[in-house]
Amino acid sequence: MEKTFARPRSLKTVPFRYCPGCGHSLIHRLIAECIDELGIREKVVGIAPVGCAVFSYDYFNFDILESAHGRPPAVATALKRVMPQKIIFSYQGDGDLAAIGTSEIIHAAARGENISVFFVNNANYGMTGGQMAPTTILGQRTTTTPGGRSAATEGYPLRVSELLATIEGASFIQRVSLDTYGEVTAAKSAISRAFRGQMEGRGFSLVEILSPCPTDWGFSPKASLEWIRTAMKKVYPTGVMKDRDKGI
Amino acid sequence: MRKKLLFKKGNEAIAEAAILAGCRFYAGYPITPQNEIPEYMARRMPEAGGVFIQAESEIASINMVYGASAAGVRAMTSSSSPGISLMQEAISFLAGAELPAVIVNIQRGGPGLGNITASQGDYFQAVKGGGHGDYRCLVYSPFNLQESWDLTMLAFDKADEYRIPVMLLGDGVIGQMMEPFRPTKYVRPRLPKKDWIVNGCKGRAPRVIRSLCMGPGELEQKNYDLCKKYDAIRKKEVIFDEHNVDDAGLVVVAFGVAARIALSAVKELREQGRKVGLFRPVTLFPFPEKRIAEMARKGKRFMVVEMNAGQMVEDVRLAVSGASGVTFYGRPGGVVFTPEELYKKIKAEYSRKK
Ligand SMILES: Cc1ncc(C[n+]2csc(CCOP(=O)(O)OP(=O)(O)O)c2C)c(N)n1
Ligand code: SF4
Numbered sequence: 001m002e003k004t005f006a007r008p009r010s011l012k013t014v015p016f017r018y019c020p021g022c023g024h025s026l027i028h029r030l031i032a033e034c035i036d037e038l039g040i041r042e043k044v045v046g047i048a049p050v051g052c053a054v055f056s057y058d059y060f061n062f063d064i065l066e067s068a069h070g071r072p073p074a075v076a077t078a079l080k081r082v083m084p085q086k087i088i089f090s091y092q093g094d095g096d097l098a099a100i101g102t103s104e105i106i107h108a109a110a111r112g113e114n115i116s117v118f119f120v121n122n123a124n125y126g127m128t129g130g131q132m133a134p135t136t137i138l139g140q141r142t143t144t145t146p147g148g149r150s151a152a153t154e155g156y157p158l159r160v161s162e163l164l165a166t167i168e169g170a171s172f173i174q175r176v177s178l179d180t181y182g183e184v185t186a187a188k189s190a191i192s193r194a195f196r197g198q199m200e201g202r203g204f205s206l207v208e209i210l211s212p213c214p215t216d217w218g219f220s221p222k223a224s225l226e227w228i229r230t231a232m233k234k235v236y237p238t239g240v241m242k243d244r245d246k247g248i
Numbered sequence: 249m250r251k252k253l254l255f256k257k258g259n260e261a262i263a264e265a266a267i268l269a270g271c272r273f274y275a276g277y278p279i280t281p282q283n284e285i286p287e288y289m290a291r292r293m294p295e296a297g298g299v300f301i302q303a304e305s306e307i308a309s310i311n312m313v314y315g316a317s318a319a320g321v322r323a324m325t326s327s328s329s330p331g332i333s334l335m336q337e338a339i340s341f342l343a344g345a346e347l348p349a350v351i352v353n354i355q356r357g358g359p360g361l362g363n364i365t366a367s368q369g370d371y372f373q374a375v376k377g378g379g380h381g382d383y384r385c386l387v388y389s390p391f392n393l394q395e396s397w398d399l400t401m402l403a404f405d406k407a408d409e410y411r412i413p414v415m416l417l418g419d420g421v422i423g424q425m426m427e428p429f430r431p432t433k434y435v436r437p438r439l440p441k442k443d444w445i446v447n448g449c450k451g452r453a454p455r456v457i458r459s460l461c462m463g464p465g466e467l468e469q470k471n472y473d474l475c476k477k478y479d480a481i482r483k484k485e486v487i488f489d490e491h492n493v494d495d496a497g498l499v500v501v502a503f504g505v506a507a508r509i510a511l512s513a514v515k516e517l518r519e520q521g522r523k524v525g526l527f528r529p530v531t532l533f534p535f536p537e538k539r540i541a542e543m544a545r546k547g548k549r550f551m552v553v554e555m556n557a558g559q560m561v562e563d564v565r566l567a568v569s570g571a572s573g574v575t576f577y578g579r580p581g582g583v584v585f586t587p588e589e590l591y592k593k594i595k596a597e598y599s600r601k602k
Binding site: 048 | 309314451455458
């Protein structure tokens with residue numbers, strides 16, 4: 001009998017220790033499947049962020065370099081420049097990429113670095129216990145916005161994909177989500193597209209993934225997906241924000 | 249045959265020596281008085297087949313160096329004091345991840361934005377860590393362009409040998425001055441194979457480079473392992489230079505450009521028959537504490553001269569450990585003292601009753 005569903009080679013044979021229902025496990029799997037399908041596992045170097053996904057080095061079955069908080073795009077820039085034939089991706093949360101690392105991501109995009117960035121937007125700081133992130137939506141309660149984020153005091157959520165899509169150096173930017181089966185399939189295509197773009201030398205690509213953090217949101221895994229659908233996607237619509245080849 | 253002398257600006261000598269030593273990645277951000285380094289690298293690095301990047305900040309620069317080094321490439325950044333402050337987190341990461349790197353600090357006056365003249369105010373930062381956690385950088389302090397050239401080359405070798413960040417601690421004078429020097433040829437020593445780099449796991453098991461150590465006892469062990477490395481460096485890598493210390497009653501201790509100015513004052517005092525010597529640490533970490541302790545036991549007094557408010561003097565006092573007297577003369581705030589000024593100060597100290 002043919003085996004049609006198996007653990008990707010690009011994942012180690014250990015169980016994920018992310019929280020139940022956490023988006024990181026699923027995103028790791030999607031990235032690993034794409035890497036297997038493209039046959040690039042032995043050419044990949046991934047960059048682990050500071051955040052829950054720092055532990056991605058326990059799960060990915062290829063070379064991983066850990067980076068300081070927010071700096072993966074600078075680290076990726078150097079890796080790619082000194083090894084243009086290798087495939088370099090950074091994996092970053094919204095504290096990492098949209099707060100402390102805004103400078104690095106904007107300038108990597110502006111330079112048009114030929115790297116792939118996977119940006120996990122879970123609307124809060126997971127690892128440190130659920131504080132407000134720049135992506136926290138208005139009204140959302142976090143440990144540092146106990147009354148809900150208010151525009152008057154905390155300002156507005158940052159739409160990273162829309163922002164980066166204005167940068168000439170960026171070649172492909174898409175926001176995807178994990179809340180339905182269809183969205184997960186679209187997420188995988190976008191990830192694959194980002195890798196293929198790099199393999200073809202098209203330059204900077206970023207996939208933003210709306211991702212559940214049931215633990216810090218205080219919802220069940222199922223209710224978390226519901227919240228992405230009903231609340232998050234209103235602020236962060238999915239879709240292709242930029243595709244230089246198609247003139248988008 | 250005598251080898252031709254080179255005549256270059258200090259910053260350019262450092263940049264060219266780096267290229268000849270095999271540096272193939274440089275990232276930096278403009279700041280006076282070190283701009284000639286990125287400018288030179290922008291020209292030379294592509295010729296040498298390497299990568300030059302003008303980064304968006306010193307934070308990005310040093311993290312780029314971190315990435316290039318993880319791929320096994322000899323990598324360097326340079327800056328001046330405020331920029332080096334911004335790099336401290338990543339320098340700690342380099343130490344923790346055990347990645348080689350060369351960092352050049354052409355110091356200027358501080359604190360804060362300070363000024364752009366030469367200073368030695370970053371001794372503590374360079375020597376005592378600067379960033380967080382228990383780590384050390386090997387720190388070289390050149391006092392002329394010959395040393396800038398030779399120590400830059402050595403810095404790359406030692407960074408690779410020990411897998412540590414190495415700092416070249418210069419200053420605005422060393423960076424900006426021009427003088428002839430012998431362009432010593434770079435001879436690559438035998439170094440351990442870089443069997444730890446991340447460049448794709450073809451034909452081998454995947455590798456991880458990290459500094460996070462969450463296992464029980466893991467981080468303590470890592471720190472002990474680092475300590476072993478630092479102990480080996482203390483044993484093997486101390487470099488210092490002495491002038492007329494054997495019969496000296498008073499030994500002037502100075503590093504970098506302060507030592508250069510002090511040397512002319514000391515020579516003049518010697519010519520007048522005054523028994524003054526100069527002791528110059530070339531490595532600031534490891535500090536030549538044994539040699540200083542030895543001189544202290546012989547009853548020599550010390551006068552520490554620095555272009556700061558008194559930093560290395562603390563290490564001299566530690567080495568002397570009360571066995572002899574230590575005094576200090578310094579000018580902070582980016583003031584370069586004159587040879588006449590030092591001549592007077594040293595002479596007064598020499599003549600002072602103990
Ligand atoms: C310089 C620095 N500042 C702060 C921290 C603490 N810290 C660790 S993870 C994190 C935020 C993580 O949030 P995010 O990037 O959204 O990732 P997530 O954990 O949600 O996946 C912070 C602030 C740190 N490690 N380093
Ligand atoms: S805290 Fe949130 S992001 Fe972190 S592992 Fe748990 S669910 Fe995932």
